Amino acid sequence: MEKKWEEMSSDEKQEAQLQKWLSPKDPEGNDLQFQSPQAEKAFKERATRLKDAIQMKKRPDRVPVFTIYGFFPALYAGFTPQEVMYDYDKCNIAWKKYVLDFAPDGHIGPWVPGPGKLFDILDYKLYKWPGHGVSPEYGYQCNEGEYMKADEYDAFIDDPSNFYSNIYLPRIFGALEHFTTPHIADVLEMYGAGLNFIPYGVPPVQAAYKALLEAGNEALKYIGVVGACNNELAAAGFPTFWDGPAKAPFDMIGDTLRGTKGIMVDMYRQPDKLLKAMEVMTPLVVKNAVAGAKVGGVPIVAVVMHKGADGFLSDEQYKKFYWPTFRRVLMGLIAEGIVPFCFAEGGYNSRLEIIRDLPKGKVIWWLDRTDMAKAKEVLGDVACIGGNLPPGLLAVGTPQQVKDYTKKLIDTCAKGGGYILGNGTVMEQAKPENLHAMIDTAKEYGVYK
Amino acid sequence: MSGELVKLLSDLKEPEALAFVEKALGGGVDPVDLLGETKEGMNIVGQRFASQEYFIPDLVFSGEILKGINKMLEPHLKKREEAGRLGKVIMGTVAGDIHDIGKDLVVFMLDVNGYEVMDLGVDVPAQKFVDTIKDTGSTVVGLSGFLTLAYDSMKQTIEAMNDAGLRDKAKVMIGGGQITEEIRKYTGADAYGKDAMEAVKLAKGWI
Numbered sequence: 068m069e070k071k072w073e074e075m076s077s078d079e080k081q082e083a084q085l086q087k088w089l090s091p092k093d094p095e096g097n098d099l100q101f102q103s104p105q106a107e108k109a110f111k112e113r114a115t116r117l118k119d120a121i122q123m124k125k126r127p128d129r130v131p132v133f134t135i136y137g138f139f140p141a142l143y144a145g146f147t148p149q150e151v152m153y154d155y156d157k158c159n160i161a162w163k164k165y166v167l168d169f170a171p172d173g174h175i176g177p178w179v180p181g182p183g184k185l186f187d188i189l190d191y192k193l194y195k196w197p198g199h200g201v202s203p204e205y206g207y208q209c210n211e212g213e214y215m216k217a218d219e220y221d222a223f224i225d226d227p228s229n230f231y232s233n234i235y236l237p238r239i240f241g242a243l244e245h246f247t248t249p250h251i252a253d254v255l256e257m258y259g260a261g262l263n264f265i266p267y268g269v270p271p272v273q274a275a276y277k278a279l280l281e282a283g284n285e286a287l288k289y290i291g292v293v294g295a296c297n298n299e300l301a302a303a304g305f306p307t308f309w310d311g312p313a314k315a316p317f318d319m320i321g322d323t324l325r326g327t328k329g330i331m332v333d334m335y336r337q338p339d340k341l342l343k344a345m346e347v348m349t350p351l352v353v354k355n356a357v358a359g360a361k362v363g364g365v366p367i368v369a370v371v372m373h374k375g376a377d378g379f380l381s382d383e384q385y386k387k388f389y390w391p392t393f394r395r396v397l398m399g400l401i402a403e404g405i406v407p408f409c410f411a412e413g414g415y416n417s418r419l420e421i422i423r424d425l426p427k428g429k430v431i432w433w434l435d436r437t438d439m440a441k442a443k444e445v446l447g448d449v450a451c452i453g454g455n456l457p458p459g460l461l462a463v464g465t466p467q468q469v470k471d472y473t474k475k476l477i478d479t480c481a482k483g484g485g486y487i488l489g490n491g492t493v494m495e496q497a498k499p500e501n502l503h504a505m506i507d508t509a510k511e512y513g514v515y516k
Numbered sequence: 517m518s519g520e521l522v523k524l525l526s527d528l529k530e531p532e533a534l535a536f537v538e539k540a541l542g543g544g545v546d547p548v549d550l551l552g553e554t555k556e557g558m559n560i561v562g563q564r565f566a567s568q569e570y571f572i573p574d575l576v577f578s579g580e581i582l583k584g585i586n587k588m589l590e591p592h593l594k595k596r597e598e599a600g601r602l603g604k605v606i607m608g609t610v611a612g613d614i615h616d617i618g619k620d621l622v623v624f625m626l627d628v629n630g631y632e633v634m635d636l637g638v639d640v641p642a643q644k645f646v647d648t649i650k651d652t653g654s655t656v657v658g659l660s661g662f663l664t665l666a667y668d669s670m671k672q673t674i675e676a677m678n679d680a681g682l683r684d685k686a687k688v689m690i691g692g693g694q695i696t697e698e699i700r701k702y703t704g705a706d707a708y709g710k711d712a713m714e715a716v717k718l719a720k721g722w723i
């Protein structure tokens with residue numbers, strides 16, 4: 068008899084989630100039709116290889132290889148970032164071409180570019196993007212700022228969802244400047260209920276809702292084209308390895324609410340409010356990521372980490388402000404059988420001992436400029452690690468240099484399993500022959516004997 | 517009482533530092549002396565950053581405290597005389613890149629070490645660097661960049677200096693997260709610095 072979800076241990080939940088991932092469904096919920104028996108076999112082999120590396124119960128047949136990238140697939144296919152943001156077919160073509168040509172064991176899906184037209188409709192203020200403040204051949208850029216003001220913590224803590232809908236959205240989307248939503252306190256009886264809807268008769272508010280409807284239509288158009296990408300790749304034998312996303316509460320507040328400077332000053336001027344806000348956010352982040360993983364059928368959730376890296380905070384500051392709520396996010400995901408793919412941008416050398424403190428075989432630490440020998444030494448018995456191949460090498464190095472570096476990584480990290488080979492930063496520029504050298508070396512040299 | 521502001525500022529005691537300045541000004545202390553103390557205080561902050569006692573939040577916050585103090589001092593100062601600067605350095609994040617945290621730290625460290633820094637901001641076109649070198653006669657240029665596309669922007673900036681006949685007049689240092697010695701060769705820069713302390717060392721060697 069099958070156990071109920073609530074009665075399963077986190078081990079059992081993870082196994083169940085990963086088994087589901089190993090047997091993908093089509094959008095109608097039926098078993099996915101693979102292109103060929105070989106494709107099906109390849110899919111299972113790739114996914115199993117990654118699964119074994121994560122769980123650390125068994126050594127995979129060889130070192131799995133996985134890459135992370137920004138607009139590289141667009142440039143590689145001969146498109147500008149602007150083209151793939153506005154022409155969804157081109158996005159679909161480029162992101163598929165990348166995976167089919169380089170054949171990594173898993174891929175991250177086509178979500179980097181996003182629907183340009185939708186951002187136009189909403190007049191997105193948080194970013195500049197190609198053709199809209201950035202030239203067509205560059206990727207988008209974040210306009211860092213204090214989108215939440217220093218004196219707004221109380222409003223945020225009292226009611227984060229209300230803050231998000233009625234204060235934050237109007238700030239980051241020009242077209243939603245007069246957006247407003249019904250409020251929980253409006254739930255009364257029939258008496259007076261009609262009055263709550265007066266705002267939605269006012270032209271500026273109606274304009275905001277119209278923009279929202281238009282954006283919704285555009286989102287459907289976008290997903291109708293780009294949404295097919297992951298299924299088509301699965302049918303060809305390539306599993307999606309990234310979904311989600313989730314973030315560390317410190318980064319959520321530091322990146323796009325208070326900004327880097329804002330949050331750092333808050334650490335001094337109003338530490339308790341900052342801590343409280345992160346606490347309030349923690350369960351919401353978990354719920355959101357769990358729901359997202361369910362929709363996509365991919366239980367590996369990307370957690371991109373920014374402002375806890377070496378140098379950003381002292382160890383004391385990290386332990387006080389970054390790690391406690393971050394760990395709770397990770398534990399919340401683990402409890403639902405989800406595998407957090409934690410991408411620690413920058414160096415994480417001074418944090419290794421701290422982040423060791425998680426159950427075995429439950430997370431992936433994707434590392435950028437961390438010393439990999441030290442990472443293997445400290446984390447190697449509890450967690451899967453990967454990453455580190457430098458972007459400069461891929462961009463201006465030679466295939467031989469890449470090959471040598473890849474071998475060195477495998478020699479350092481692959482022992483005993485629990486390792487995925489890959490590049491350490493979001494790849495934008497790279498020589499295709501270098502990328503081939505990395506991936507092919509992993510496949511040849513990374514076989515476990 | 518001399519040195520008290522140095523200590524309050526370098527220990528990041530904001531309310532105490534501001535209260536001290538207010539009281540001192542009321543008590544007739546020369547604002548120029550207080551200004552001198554803030555410089556010394558910021559210098560200590562820089563040293564603590566260099567020795568990894570302080571991290572980015574501490575630097576950012578020291579800048580905020582300083583801003584508050586300067587606001588109080590300004591009405592009392594005739595005009596800000598920038599005496600005894602060691603030399604001019606041009607700094608900026610290159611075209612296509614908007615990462616400024618690393619660049620700001622370099623600016624901060626150069627400033628507390630006595631250099632006059634012209635901070636051109638982020639996403640700075642090559643031509644702007646060229647124009648600024650011409651306008652100021654500065655002989656040291658620092659290019660910051662965190663994205664791989666910055667490799668090419670740096671290269672183009674240095675080529676633009678070449679084309680304008682300025683390459684032998686100014687030294688170029690580069691830095692930022694993913695910059696390495698290989699990238700220095702690729703871009704044709706004179707030196708690569710791995711952190712803000714390196715930037716100061718390089719500037720010292722060139723000015």
Ligand code: B12
Binds near residue numbers: 206327657693
């Ligand atoms: C913070 C951050 C952001 C912030 C930027 C905030 C800001 N105001 O700067 C935000 C969230 C906005 C952001 C956005 C993006 N980012 Co970003 N970001 C980072 C992150 C996490 C930290 C960079 C940083 O500020 N470090 C802090 C400084 C202090 O570190 P540091 O290197 O030690 O600094 C020292 C030295 O470099 C040196 N130095 C610096 N400049 C100079 C200059 C000279 C002359 C000298 C001598 C020395 C020197 O002195 C500094 C002080 O000691 C890095 C990852 C990482 N941890 O490095 C990614 C990273 C740089 N970002 C990356 C990317 C891809 C992006 C985006 C394109 C993502 C996206 N698709 O949205 C955007 C676009 C940005 C753009 N177009 O410019 C990638 C770049 C990879 C690549 N292949 O190009 C990185 C490496 C992340 C990764 N691992 O993939 N990012």
